[in-house]
Amino acid sequence: MTRTFRMNEVQPRLLDETGQGIIGAPLVRPEGHLKVSGQATYAAEAKVENLAHGVLVRATITKGRVLRVDEAGVRDMPGVLAVHMTDERMIRNPAQGMMGESPVRDGKYIEYLGQPIGVVVADTFEQARDAAQRLKLEYSEEEAEVDPDNASETEWTDKEDYGDIDMAMDKAAHSVDEEYITAAHVAGAMEPHAAIAVWEGDKVTLHGSCQLVQFNVKELADALNIEEENVRILSPYIGGGFGSKLGISNEAVAAAIAAKDLGRPVRVVMSRQQVFDAVLRRTETTQRIRLAAEADGTLLGIEHRDRVSNLPNEGFSEPTNQATHFLYGGANRRYRQETARIHRNPSGSVRAPGEAVGMVALETAMDELAEASGVDPVELRLRNIPETHPETGLPYSARMLAECLKDGASSFGWDQRQSPRARREGDWFTGMGVASAARMNMLLPSEARVILTPTGAIVETDMTDIGTGTYAILGQIAGEMLGLPRELVEVRLGDSSFPKAAGSGGSFGAASSGSSVFLACKAIRDQIADKMGCGGDDLTLSNGLARCGNVEKKLEDLIDSDIVEVAQIKPGDTRKEAFSSGFGAHFAEVAVHAWTGEVRVKRMAGTFAAGRILNERTARSQCWGGMIWGIGTALTEAAEHDPRRGHIITRDFANYHMPAHLDVPQLDVKFLEERDDYANPIQAKGIGELGISGAGAAVTNAIYNACGVRIRKFPAHPDVVLEGLMAFD
Amino acid sequence: MRPFDYTRPENLEVASQALTDGATPIAGGTNLIDLMKLQIMTPEHVVDLTRLPGLSDIDGTPDGGMRIGALVSNSVLAGDPTVRRAYPVLARALLAGASGQIRNKATTGGNLLQRTRCPYFYDTAMPCNKREPNSGCSAQGGIARMCAILGTSPECIAAHPSDMAVAMRALDAQVEIRQTSGETRTLPVGDLYLLPGDNPAKEYALEAGEVITAVILPAPVSGARQTYRKVRDRASYAFALVSVAAVVKMDGDTIESAQLAFGGIGAKPWRDTEVEDVLAGEAPSDELFAKAADVLLRDAWTEESNAFKAPLAKRTLISALRDATGLSGETHFDMGDAA
Amino acid sequence: MDVTLSVNGETHKLDIEPRVTLLDALRDRLGLTGSKKGCDHGQCGACTVLVNGRRVNSCLSLAVMHEDDEITTIEGIGMPDDLARLQQDFVECDGYQCGYCTPGQIVSATAAIEEAKLGWPSYVSPSLADMGELTDEEIAERMSGNLCRCSAYPGIRQAIARAAEAEDKA
Numbered sequence A: 001m002t003r004t005f006r007m008n009e010v011q012p013r014l015l016d017e018t019g020q021g022i023i024g025a026p027l028v029r030p031e032g033h034l035k036v037s038g039q040a041t042y043a044a045e046a047k048v049e050n051l052a053h054g055v056l057v058r059a060t061i062t063k064g065r066v067l068r069v070d071e072a073g074v075r076d077m078p079g080v081l082a083v084h085m086t087d088e089r090m091i092r093n094p095a096q097g098m099m100g101e102s103p104v105r106d107g108k109y110i111e112y113l114g115q116p117i118g119v120v121v122a123d124t125f126e127q128a129r130d131a132a133q134r135l136k137l138e139y140s141e142e143e144a145e146v147d148p149d150n151a152s153e154t155e156w157t158d159k160e161d162y163g164d165i166d167m168a169m170d171k172a173a174h175s176v177d178e179e180y181i182t183a184a185h186v187a188g189a190m191e192p193h194a195a196i197a198v199w200e201g202d203k204v205t206l207h208g209s210c211q212l213v214q215f216n217v218k219e220l221a222d223a224l225n226i227e228e229e230n231v232r233i234l235s236p237y238i239g240g241g242f243g244s245k246l247g248i249s250n251e252a253v254a255a256a257i258a259a260k261d262l263g264r265p266v267r268v269v270m271s272r273q274q275v276f277d278a279v280l281r282r283t284e285t286t287q288r289i290r291l292a293a294e295a296d297g298t299l300l301g302i303e304h305r306d307r308v309s310n311l312p313n314e315g316f317s318e319p320t321n322q323a324t325h326f327l328y329g330g331a332n333r334r335y336r337q338e339t340a341r342i343h344r345n346p347s348g349s350v351r352a353p354g355e356a357v358g359m360v361a362l363e364t365a366m367d368e369l370a371e372a373s374g375v376d377p378v379e380l381r382l383r384n385i386p387e388t389h390p391e392t393g394l395p396y397s398a399r400m401l402a403e404c405l406k407d408g409a410s411s412f413g414w415d416q417r418q419s420p421r422a423r424r425e426g427d428w429f430t431g432m433g434v435a436s437a438a439r440m441n442m443l444l445p446s447e448a449r450v451i452l453t454p455t456g457a458i459v460e461t462d463m464t465d466i467g468t469g470t471y472a473i474l475g476q477i478a479g480e481m482l483g484l485p486r487e488l489v490e491v492r493l494g495d496s497s498f499p500k501a502a503g504s505g506g507s508f509g510a511a512s513s514g515s516s517v518f519l520a521c522k523a524i525r526d527q528i529a530d531k532m533g534c535g536g537d538d539l540t541l542s543n544g545l546a547r548c549g550n551v552e553k554k555l556e557d558l559i560d561s562d563i564v565e566v567a568q569i570k571p572g573d574t575r576k577e578a579f580s581s582g583f584g585a586h587f588a589e590v591a592v593h594a595w596t597g598e599v600r601v602k603r604m605a606g607t608f609a610a611g612r613i614l615n616e617r618t619a620r621s622q623c624w625g626g627m628i629w630g631i632g633t634a635l636t637e638a639a640e641h642d643p644r645r646g647h648i649i650t651r652d653f654a655n656y657h658m659p660a661h662l663d664v665p666q667l668d669v670k671f672l673e674e675r676d677d678y679a680n681p682i683q684a685k686g687i688g689e690l691g692i693s694g695a696g697a698a699v700t701n702a703i704y705n706a707c708g709v710r711i712r713k714f715p716a717h718p719d720v721v722l723e724g725l726m727a728f729d
Numbered sequence B: 001m002r003p004f005d006y007t008r009p010e011n012l013e014v015a016s017q018a019l020t021d022g023a024t025p026i027a028g029g030t031n032l033i034d035l036m037k038l039q040i041m042t043p044e045h046v047v048d049l050t051r052l053p054g055l056s057d058i059d060g061t062p063d064g065g066m067r068i069g070a071l072v073s074n075s076v077l078a079g080d081p082t083v084r085r086a087y088p089v090l091a092r093a094l095l096a097g098a099s100g101q102i103r104n105k106a107t108t109g110g111n112l113l114q115r116t117r118c119p120y121f122y123d124t125a126m127p128c129n130k131r132e133p134n135s136g137c138s139a140q141g142g143i144a145r146m147c148a149i150l151g152t153s154p155e156c157i158a159a160h161p162s163d164m165a166v167a168m169r170a171l172d173a174q175v176e177i178r179q180t181s182g183e184t185r186t187l188p189v190g191d192l193y194l195l196p197g198d199n200p201a202k203e204y205a206l207e208a209g210e211v212i213t214a215v216i217l218p219a220p221v222s223g224a225r226q227t228y229r230k231v232r233d234r235a236s237y238a239f240a241l242v243s244v245a246a247v248v249k250m251d252g253d254t255i256e257s258a259q260l261a262f263g264g265i266g267a268k269p270w271r272d273t274e275v276e277d278v279l280a281g282e283a284p285s286d287e288l289f290a291k292a293a294d295v296l297l298r299d300a301w302t303e304e305s306n307a308f309k310a311p312l313a314k315r316t317l318i319s320a321l322r323d324a325t326g327l328s329g330e331t332h333f334d335m336g337d338a339a
Numbered sequence C: 001m002d003v004t005l006s007v008n009g010e011t012h013k014l015d016i017e018p019r020v021t022l023l024d025a026l027r028d029r030l031g032l033t034g035s036k037k038g039c040d041h042g043q044c045g046a047c048t049v050l051v052n053g054r055r056v057n058s059c060l061s062l063a064v065m066h067e068d069d070e071i072t073t074i075e076g077i078g079m080p081d082d083l084a085r086l087q088q089d090f091v092e093c094d095g096y097q098c099g100y101c102t103p104g105q106i107v108s109a110t111a112a113i114e115e116a117k118l119g120w121p122s123y124v125s126p127s128l129a130d131m132g133e134l135t136d137e138e139i140a141e142r143m144s145g146n147l148c149r150c151s152a153y154p155g156i157r158q159a160i161a162r163a164a165e166a167e168d169k170a
């Protein structure tokens, strides 16, 4: 039986009372030895007998129909087993996160260049790839628009007004009105999308690379027109996700179709270029921000407009202004979002959808306001922290933005910051920048089973670990609650036959699934307390010993059979009582070359408050990752689309520049002690996306402070900086 | 990748015969395999040169120069004590290229002959005159960020991507080629490369069956300051937007001579002695360097998406010369030393 | 075509097409899936293996070209119950997240430490004659051929610095 708990009221901080003392501790990951020896098995590596290999075929037109497929031309190539083209079940693109149903299935219809339109299967990978490349297709091509700036079809996807921003701009002592452009990005998880499909009768098992297993089961079943009960997904290890594996994707559907037809397991792995072609990208944005402020820099209002793009009928628009709603005060606020409907490859969630690019614009604008008003950028932010949510009036559940800014400023040496172009050594300028971080927090339904055996405990949930540290933290929560060292807790993840978890996405995974494990353990504790003859509150568990008053028993003596509890967390009323978000502050120091516009990040530090930190080591890694993505957004990453065909031209890792080692210095990350009582029963908040939110702007604001060049087009490749530098010549 | 026959000949003789019959040589394979996977190159017969004797040595030449076997890997060459001491610009250029892993495989011959990184050349869905003669040039009007602005033609604006070759051009290297007859000919490295003209598919002045056997460097310019300056879209592991190889000899406060070559901007590793003439005998100054850069760029032809390369090349040259002549106060240059 | 590969000290006879890369031979034919495929074009470093002690991208090499070569993969560096020092340091320093780039980072770093010992300079070495100390920047440049999208770079380099220092002392 599942115990369901709704987060309707603030809960006691039980994890601060328990006796094992491992919660929050920087324990190493339990699966570490497997990862460092290459023995963690990712989707393509499942040991399956008699495997056939499928390679996806890519559409080479932007829009139109497949008229003819020259199957005969490849059918007789050695090893070729099957050619599946224009199958009605093939999906147009990967599902958006939490769709729970099949994405658009277009059959013969093509809506973007690079759309996977079929799969060729052969005995070996080499044979399949060759045949897929040589397959000749004839199309009837249609005109397609690919330019978001001049799209004829646009849609208002957000329109909100509070007060009167035009009036505020008129009244303002200082104002900012600027346009910011951010490039499209890709998730670029190092493991390319991969799937092995194995059928037994009507049932398919998919070894997949899936972030949200319970939704992916539904999506795959729907795409294949089969019952959900007949789909099992296994994703014990995932080589990175960052949003790109939220929804079921083309390779999984293709593998399932081909394997069924062939009566043999089929593996389909996207090539890196196919991942660029077909997997949901982060949209490019054009944002306009207006800030109206009083003489002392206090905001009177904010306007955040943006234009993003997606395919027609694709239900996702980057929530660019997400953090703008609650980060700073000002009574007059306006939001407008336009989504251009164009035939670039579809866009979707990529790490911190919204904040990752929206905050870069907002935090640059704040820096511009600091400059305009003559207020120090840290001080300006402090002055504009609102009492309550500026739009809903809700209090904040726990918010240490001011503390993060102050702590970060003092440990970074912010007081050493000079005016633009003041620090120059040789041909290098040096400067510092700051930005706030904010990423709203979510709690989603999540379920887990915990089994206490006489010798340890087992946690089972279809939750995933995409590198975020789920194996580590769930073991820690269970160990802490049950009084066991973490080595005695086995965590099993990523199997759809386990209780359904929130999955990995939106930074909600750790807190949501962690809460379910916490609740299941709490129920087990109650049973132990019963056996000990005391109330749950009087029970102490540590190192395999149960204690009540002066009675002490070994767990192994206390229980003769396994205790099994299944618990589910659901969001409840607390989210209506307080607004929950993680906060932080980024500081960066950069060097800018006066002649070439090259930028090097010299130092970077982040101070964050994200509720209870469940494992300091893995949490730090999450923040490192986020901050480095910020460096990528600021300096290196751009998915560039062909102006005529719309597809990504920078479609491999040599042309799409994610930061390499040398782009990244050692980074300082610090967490402030915080508990968010309104968030969930473990008082933790999401952290995976907080680190990226605002990070890029700290870097580009530092560029301004170094050399006086204001970056409004991201990334700040050398040519972008150079254009500004030349204005000083 | 298409199926192909693979052979590993015992000697150059046999290799050369196979090549004359239409086979393609493979050395490090880091470019050829890359392109074969995408079916941009589809050889039916691949001849493995890697075990051929006598091509992996670095030796001194009688006139004080150096002979580098075609199979010498980029890492070994960059790590060679003589190269580091006497031809630092070459060591730096090699070290600026690719990654530690790739440099271990990449060979001197293969590096010279690597093909362009124009993204449309790599994208078989798009027309490309170099890949498919007379199909068109997609880079023009497209994303030409990695393309050239000097030496291009209306048929093709691709840049040659090698860093090593840029340094070798600055150093007046010669390429040693074994002809099908068994005879050896040499060619200045600059002449190895053909400009695209109306036939961008023909890139090298090599005949079928010819094998590069070595690169020969003349005796080093002693006491010259050498620098390889590479500007790119990330700090490492990226091809050049612009690079400058500079070998500058000072005579007191004036520039005695400057040998300059450029990457990222030319249809081939670029050198223009008129630029060097502007500098010779003059006292270093930003104005002088700017004047030299203007000469370099007098015939530059840019696309909207790579128009920035003209000012970037200009300023990178100024920066490299400021470093090499000491104007910038930069100490990060190497002193070529013949001893 | 027949080829004999020597991997981690064991000899394997394979009958494969010449177009099979070393990486696919290791992963698909020999079941050694520790070496990862991130890009298949030499652009990420996930497939790094040692050939006669030197690091290379196994995706850009043909298996048939490696007859008589001594190949070392991550499995040969250390398995879960017997990790090498550097692997332990990766665990300690959290030099990974998803783990996909990790074997490549570790194999690459193993060789990079050796290269530094040989005195090979890097592009960022202040002097070509003497590379000086193995600073964080030196390690960063030498490891830039190994991308990590999880961006565990700080931890990766801390681990490498620790292992290199330990080797120095040993």
Ligand SMILES: Cc1cc2nc3c(=O)[nH]c(=O)nc-3n(C[C@H](O)[C@H](O)[C@H](O)COP(=O)(O)OP(=O)(O)OC[C@H]3O[C@@H](n4cnc5c(N)ncnc54)[C@H](O)[C@@H]3O)c2cc1C
Pocket: A654, B024, B025, B026, B027, B028, B029, B030, B031, B032, B033, B034, B049, B070, B096, B097, B098, B099, B102, B105, B106, B107, B108, B109, B110, B111, B112, B113, B114, B161, B162, B163, B164, B210, B211, B212, B213, B237, B238, B239, B240, C041, C042, C043, C044
């Ligand atoms: C991700 C990545 C990044 C890179 N970054 C850089 C960079 O920043 N800077 C840079 O300069 N380079 C870079 N490179 C390119 C790299 O330097 C080349 O791939 C390498 O130098 C080619 O050498 P190879 O021996 O592997 O050539 P191969 O691939 O073996 O051969 C290349 C060509 O030369 C022919 N060939 C080889 N040897 C001979 C010979 N002796 N005689 C006649 N023909 C021959 C082959 O038939 C083939 O056509 C990069 C490559 C990759 C994959």
Ligand code: SF4
Pocket: B116, B118, B119, B120, B121, B127, B128, B129, B130, B131, B136, B137, B138, B139, B140, B147, B155, B156, B157, B158, B200
């Ligand atoms: S520039 Fe040359 S290589 Fe590039 S698309 Fe045009 S013809 Fe092809």
Ligand code: FES
Pocket: C036, C037, C038, C039, C040, C041, C042, C043, C044, C045, C046, C047, C048, C057, C058, C059, C060
């Ligand atoms: S898989 Fe070989 S370098 Fe990426």
Ligand code: FES
Pocket: A190, A239, A240, A467, C095, C096, C097, C098, C099, C100, C101, C102, C147, C148, C149, C150, C151, C152
């Ligand atoms: S650990 Fe995930 S890519 Fe490096």
